[in-house]
Amino acid sequence: MLYPTTAALLNWMWQSTLCLGACWLLYQLLRRESYFHYNRRFLLFTPWLALLLPLLLAGAAPVLSGWLPIDTTPTPLLTPSVTLTAVAMSSQSAASTPWWTWLPLVYGAGVLVWLVRLSWQLVVLWQQTHHLPHDTREDYTLVSSSGKLPVSSFGRSIFWDETADLTLAEASQVLQHELVHVRQGHTQERLLLELVRALLWFNPFVHCYPRALDLTHEYIADSTVLQTMPTPEAPTIYAALLARLTLRRLHPQLPLTQSFTQSQTLTRIAMLQSPRSMRRWKQWLLLPVSSVLICTFACERAADSTAPASVAAASDNEEAPSPPVLVEQTQAAPPPPPIVHQYAEKMPEYAGGLKQLMIDLGKGIQYPEAAKDAKIQGKAFVGFIVAEDGSVQAVELKKGVNAPQELEAEAKALNEAALAAVRNLPGKWTPGSQDGKKVAVSYTVPIMFALK
Template identity: 30%
Template sequence: MISYILEVSFSWLIFYLAYILLLQQEHFFGVNRGYLLITLITGLWLPFLQIETTYTYPIPQLSYFLEEITVGGQVAETVEYTNYWHWSSILLGIYGIGVFVGVVRFVLSLQKLHSMYKNGMAEHKSFYTLIKTNSIHSPFSFGSYLFISNNIALEKQAYQYVIEHETAHIRQKHTLDLLLVECLSILFWFNPLVFLYKTALRDQHEFLADQAVLSHVPIKEYGQLLIEQSIPGLKIGLVNHLIYSQLKKRINMMTKKKKSNRPPYFRYALSFSAFLLVFWTVSCSKDLPSEAEAEIAEKLSSEKLTASKYKPTESDKTSPLFVAEKMPRFPGCEHIAGNNKAKKTCADEKLLQFIYDNIKYPKKAKKDGTEGVAIVSFIVSETGTIKNPKILRSVSQECDAEVLRIIELMNENGLVWTPGEDGGKLVDVTYNLPIRFKLK
């Protein structure tokens, strides 16, 4: 959960910085609105999109690794363990309170709107409903409803400008944007980026509505109306107000000379690079070699094994292979119908089950809080028995001893692997098995 929140926050931060640096001052308000909505939603689902990219290690074939096996153990009760759960519960409680407060505010806003609708006088127009109220508030719209106060005197021309401004909000369905960002502000109430997005979206809404009026109204006349109508009154977070933000910002945007009617393609291309950066960082998980694999590969490299296969020479008949044409398989799956892949999948599952059924977390390791990955190397001989087990990476004396015990237990229980084959001959093959000891 924490990882998801961090990835979402990182995505929104990069997208928002691109907006501030490249797009905020542009007059293409519809494009900017689309950018904000797309990046807001994209930041939510990108962490779920995971694409693996392969990192080629210089000598990947030298060491055959089985899937890592995790051995869990219940940690002894300690003050630290108790405090961990204590603080996590507190944080979860704080988050729940924040969500509850947000939901209450949301519901109260809807109730206030419903009360104004119920007590107002409705006039049905072609594509919206005009609600005239007796409260003192600046004009605003919500959905297809336009609320205007009877207690604010407006000249006929000014009244028409107000209607045009608010109907622009209605036509362009700005309420849907506000509802989306309001829901996100409830779930991510602790994240200031949500509120920055909310402010940026409201800016674009107002610029778009102003643009609709200014298409046939002089800037000076319309700007004077905004100043005259800058009055205190009812403010509801879910609605589009005629006056909701700093007049200076809106008037500056109105009076700013538009350089060109063509979109600034270079700026939008640069903002698109933010998508690539976030996608690569959040969604592309690199399949890097683990620390353990790197350690073993380095060990093998130091022994001057540079071929993808190491085959025994005439002078070294006892040397095992690291990769064979047919790798050995844990017993119990020869009855499986199908190709070698199906048998290998079955054998890996049975090996995993054997380890889980027999391995035990050493008591001393539990008491000491010992965790880590032990890597054991062993040879599956040409007769199917296990020989020469040894620890390549140590966790502790107790954990290492338990890992060796499990490997040797295969011979003690009479388990005979299906031996490996190479060039039509049965051969010895070396395996490396990572076993992770992790306390819960």
């Protein structure tokens, strides 16, 4: 049965997207500030935060449920642990495998595609550079390209265009710029980001990160070079050098490299001319944003792992009856209601899997003639519990088909048909388990009634 894996994957996808989206919006407040090393760590850390935080909180859900103030009132329509796709019913409906059961395979294929893309870029880089002359220095390797490649760096290698029209001072500034990339490990950081990008390929925000990290790396290298140029005109001189080398570049940039003349030149020049005042209070904005995200995910995970037990209590306005006889006073208290999990490590499985469940539901539902004549359509949500022994219990209507008041009887017939189909399922259930023990798990089945 594919749905538990699909449900967990969907939960992780939307939570990681929400987390990284909040971080990217926060970065828009930081990107124009000149604390470049902080921005660099922010861009490296937050994708991994979005990747791992939902998974860590999912594992910690049993612990969180013990101390978080969670409202355990059942809300199956808002946060159902398992909600099957709507079973569309008509007089000539046919069961088919829902597309979302293939979501884990689609996700895995996407990861594979992005990893192949990254591997191909590395192969292309090697093919274009391995035959060039290499000069090994103390902490880097100088690769002479004879004007075939732009001045750039990858790992410990600096690709040098010896045909560039540079003075000795300008060449020293360009070389120092590339050495910053080499010594601070900017290539390794970019590769790590590409790895998490492959794992989060479905997340639109993660594809904005590589360009932002590349630009931040250039800011860091530019500022380091400026610190060695103490003259007041240093930003102007360096900006002129950057613009001149960019204008003469006629060859494409190598993949995954840090290029001195990369395409974001105007942004770098603007940053060179910007004032150096830093509003450091923005650096601390990550703390409240992270706290809100952690509390949101933790509360949801803890709510999923708690048991929504319902205990009937007498109204405060009712008079408490006096003890009738001594026998009733000595009777043992009734056992507490069983714990019903919204989600379990191993979810219950219907005999034959999800596809068979949908087939049996389709066969068991009869479209009431009165509803057909009145042309009523809609969706009914039927909830039930798969008990520890695999039996179906507590079948109830969570939300019925909506209809005008004069057609209330016909709508009720549709709801009763949905309830009857669930109650009369012919297949057996294998109960779910949590920590190796069989547990009761709740299900919510949306059933769509549609006329053709």
